[in-house]
Amino acid sequence: MAAVRSSVTIRDVARVAEVHPSTVSRALGVQTRALVNEQTVQRIIRAAAELGYRVNPIARGLKTSRSCTVAVFIPDVTNPLFPPILRGIEDRLDDAGYTALIVNTDNDRDRERSQLDAMCDRQVDGFISATARVDRELLVAAAGRPVVLVNRSLEAAPVSAVAVDDRRGVRLAVEHLVTLGHVRIGHVAGSSSATTGQRRQLGFLESMRAAGLSVPKSHVRPSKAPTEQEGARAGGQLLDRVPGLTAIVAATDLLAVGCYDALESRGLRCPADVSVVGFNDIPLVDRLSPALTTVRVPQRQIGIAAADMLLELLVDSSRPAREVLLAPTLSVRESTAAPCTDRAGR
Amino acid sequence: MAAVRSSVTIRDVARVAEVHPSTVSRALGVQTRALVNEQTVQRIIRAAAELGYRVNPIARGLKTSRSCTVAVFIPDVTNPLFPPILRGIEDRLDDAGYTALIVNTDNDRDRERSQLDAMCDRQVDGFISATARVDRELLVAAAGRPVVLVNRSLEAAPVSAVAVDDRRGVRLAVEHLVTLGHVRIGHVAGSSSATTGQRRQLGFLESMRAAGLSVPKSHVRPSKAPTEQEGARAGGQLLDRVPGLTAIVAATDLLAVGCYDALESRGLRCPADVSVVGFNDIPLVDRLSPALTTVRVPQRQIGIAAADMLLELLVDSSRPAREVLLAPTLSVRESTAAPCTDRAGR
DNA sequence: CTGAAAGCGCTAACAT
DNA sequence: ATGTTAGCGCTTTCAG
Numbered sequence: 001m002a003a004v005r006s007s008v009t010i011r012d013v014a015r016v017a018e019v020h021p022s023t024v025s026r027a028l029g030v031q032t033r034a035l036v037n038e039q040t041v042q043r044i045i046r047a048a049a050e051l052g053y054r055v056n057p058i059a060r061g062l063k064t065s066r067s068c069t070v071a072v073f074i075p076d077v078t079n080p081l082f083p084p085i086l087r088g089i090e091d092r093l094d095d096a097g098y099t100a101l102i103v104n105t106d107n108d109r110d111r112e113r114s115q116l117d118a119m120c121d122r123q124v125d126g127f128i129s130a131t132a133r134v135d136r137e138l139l140v141a142a143a144g145r146p147v148v149l150v151n152r153s154l155e156a157a158p159v160s161a162v163a164v165d166d167r168r169g170v171r172l173a174v175e176h177l178v179t180l181g182h183v184r185i186g187h188v189a190g191s192s193s194a195t196t197g198q199r200r201q202l203g204f205l206e207s208m209r210a211a212g213l214s215v216p217k218s219h220v221r222p223s224k225a226p227t228e229q230e231g232a233r234a235g236g237q238l239l240d241r242v243p244g245l246t247a248i249v250a251a252t253d254l255l256a257v258g259c260y261d262a263l264e265s266r267g268l269r270c271p272a273d274v275s276v277v278g279f280n281d282i283p284l285v286d287r288l289s290p291a292l293t294t295v296r297v298p299q300r301q302i303g304i305a306a307a308d309m310l311l312e313l314l315v316d317s318s319r320p321a322r323e324v325l326l327a328p329t330l331s332v333r334e335s336t337a338a339p340c341t342d343r344a345g346r
Numbered sequence: 347m348a349a350v351r352s353s354v355t356i357r358d359v360a361r362v363a364e365v366h367p368s369t370v371s372r373a374l375g376v377q378t379r380a381l382v383n384e385q386t387v388q389r390i391i392r393a394a395a396e397l398g399y400r401v402n403p404i405a406r407g408l409k410t411s412r413s414c415t416v417a418v419f420i421p422d423v424t425n426p427l428f429p430p431i432l433r434g435i436e437d438r439l440d441d442a443g444y445t446a447l448i449v450n451t452d453n454d455r456d457r458e459r460s461q462l463d464a465m466c467d468r469q470v471d472g473f474i475s476a477t478a479r480v481d482r483e484l485l486v487a488a489a490g491r492p493v494v495l496v497n498r499s500l501e502a503a504p505v506s507a508v509a510v511d512d513r514r515g516v517r518l519a520v521e522h523l524v525t526l527g528h529v530r531i532g533h534v535a536g537s538s539s540a541t542t543g544q545r546r547q548l549g550f551l552e553s554m555r556a557a558g559l560s561v562p563k564s565h566v567r568p569s570k571a572p573t574e575q576e577g578a579r580a581g582g583q584l585l586d587r588v589p590g591l592t593a594i595v596a597a598t599d600l601l602a603v604g605c606y607d608a609l610e611s612r613g614l615r616c617p618a619d620v621s622v623v624g625f626n627d628i629p630l631v632d633r634l635s636p637a638l639t640t641v642r643v644p645q646r647q648i649g650i651a652a653a654d655m656l657l658e659l660l661v662d663s664s665r666p667a668r669e670v671l672l673a674p675t676l677s678v679r680e681s682t683a684a685p686c687t688d689r690a691g692r
Numbered sequence: 693c694t695g696a697a698a699g700c701g702c703t704a705a706c707a708t
Numbered sequence: 709a710t711g712t713t714a715g716c717g718c719t720t721t722c723a724g
Binding site: 019020021022023026035036037040059061062063064065 | 693694695696697699700701702
């Protein structure tokens with residue numbers, strides 16, 4: 001009972017249980033337990049508990065070259081998008097006895113490369129990557145270890161992935177605006193080098209068309225980074241160049257917040273003059289003024305699903321790659337309203 | 347040059363460099379390099395590079411019982427307070443060749459205990475803990491490995507710690523309010539079981555006294571958790587029970603946001619009727635309406651300092667424990683203003 | 693069903 | 709300055 005910490009080895013247990021160390025190993029392993037007499041198993045388990053034995057994963061890892069460890073690549077924990085995903089991943093991995101090693105890449109290619117090497121050195125059993133850029137070579141470098149992508153996908157190679165259904169999310173936003181009576185709707189697009197950015201833009205074009213609305217090129221403005229500054233810049237361009245614009249769908253909450261700034265600096269009000277919809281539903285956007293209408297993404301579920309998928313691959317790495325899309329919902333708040341019918345110069 | 351991944355061992359390098367494996371080990375170790383002929387070192391390094399050799403930390407760890415790994419305990423990554431701290435820790439540890447293992451404890455005692463065991467099993471070299479509760483026994487269980495506390499301290503034992511100077515932070519807030527002309531100032535206190543909660547409350551009492559202001563018991567309301575709900579509850583009590591209250595210092599941003607709710611539900615305006623000050627300066631509080639005046643905490647610096655401290659201890663575990671307090675600053679925004687001189691029933 | 697033996701890749705005395 | 713030897717704690721053939 002008394003858990004005497006540290007350095008009780010398998011040999012100590014063997015001595016007490018009066019068996020050979022290898023028998024202890026067998027008795028304590030879930031897979032191999034069947035190979036040993038039930039009586040003996042009990043005796044060994046009792047001895048182990050008595051001594052406070054705990055298996056040493058390092059030693060085991062050296063022998064088996066498995067570490068029960070998974071590398072998780074994200075751009076930056078500090079981006080409020082990722083903590084819930086991370087939490088989901090960690091909780092799930094933890095249940096399965098795995099530990100996550102978090103790597104912040106800042107979307108820096110060199111950093112990604114070197115950390116990938118470092119993680120391989122540490123013998124991680126697999127990878128979950130939520131970074132914007134996923135080079136084929138990185139996957140190759142994963143050296144046959146399973147990889148699950150989050151919010152990204154790779155056309156070039158069949159890699160398992162989990163993501164929110166971006167197109168559906170944008171469709172919810174557009175349909176909401178259309179129902180309110182909006183016709184001239186603009187899109188502040190995310191980076192086109194990110195899968196999410198591409199898909200959300202595609203979703204925007206699709207659902208506008210489905211609603212019978214035209215989308216001249218000028219209605220879509222790209223942003224370089226999902227920041228308030230970029231949102232203000234791109235949103236501002238939209239406002240300046242599209243006469244009669246009454247609504248903006250932003251690819252990201254922070255971009256949407258930037259649109260607030262763009263509106264304010266032009267003396268326009270939200271939602272009276274222009275409605276704004278965000279994407280992600282990060283903390284506190286429900287308390288802005290106006291509270292942001294946004295597409296809610298089940299971040300934690302995404303993390304859980306990604307971890308589940310990786311765990312499956314860890315058991316059977318031959319499983320075919322598949323992509324899971326999770327359904328978003330729309331949180332309607334104060335930043336969207338019916339368009340004002342009588343507008344001055346706009 | 348060609349980095350052939352996987353399983354190039356020290357023996358392969360030895361073969362190519364035509365030396366004994368142990369010489370390779372010495373030549374590649376920073377500490378032991380001096381013991382071997384410069385020429386030989388060069389030859390070995392070249393051979394290693396050629397073969398794409400990478401040391402196997404698992405094997406090394408088994409031998410040295412060091413893992414170049416550090417466990418970081420936080421309540422929850424999802425709390426916006428922690429990501430910047432985490433980032434600071436990870437960046438610093440990474441520079442030193444260490445990897446952080448993040449544990450979300452949810453302030454759950456059992457979870458903490460079991461994870462502590464798990465981390466010991468994984469042979470972490472040290473601990474950084476930012477959890478609210480730090481039991482002595484946990485430290486004991488750390489089994490002699492160095493520990494650094496973040497935003498916490500332990501009277502009972504001499505443990506190294508890094509934190510923001512809570513008292514000074516609250517003093518900045520109180521002095522700001524006093525300068526604006528406030529006299530009846532209330533405090534929504536954090537959990538008294540957390541060091542930060544205690545210190546901020548102490549700081550409040552101190553600085554009120556220093557300003558010559560009285561603080562009846564009714565001016566301080568405790569909260570059970572740093573959430574908006576608790577802020578609304580405790581802040582509401584303050585508003586209901588303290589006639590003529592014109593300002594609230596909250597122990598946390600989220601508590602402050604809760605105070606916004608309490609004000610609104612009573613038909614009071616911020617800052618016109620009551621000023622509110624928060625603590626931490628988490629993302630987006632600068633965009634609330636009104637933008638929250640709050641004590642800015644150098645989170646990332648705290649993380650960096652904690653990692654530095656642990657790294658020192660890792661080098662020399664006999665270093666005496668010390669506590670480092672980092673200076674906060676005040677971000678004055680819109681939620682504070684001079685008190686209204688003519689007020690109706692309040 | 694259990695014991696014996698070997699070895700994962702590395703390091704650290706000890707010897708030369 | 710380098711080689712020899714032993715072994716970290718565990719798993720896994722292979723025998724019995």
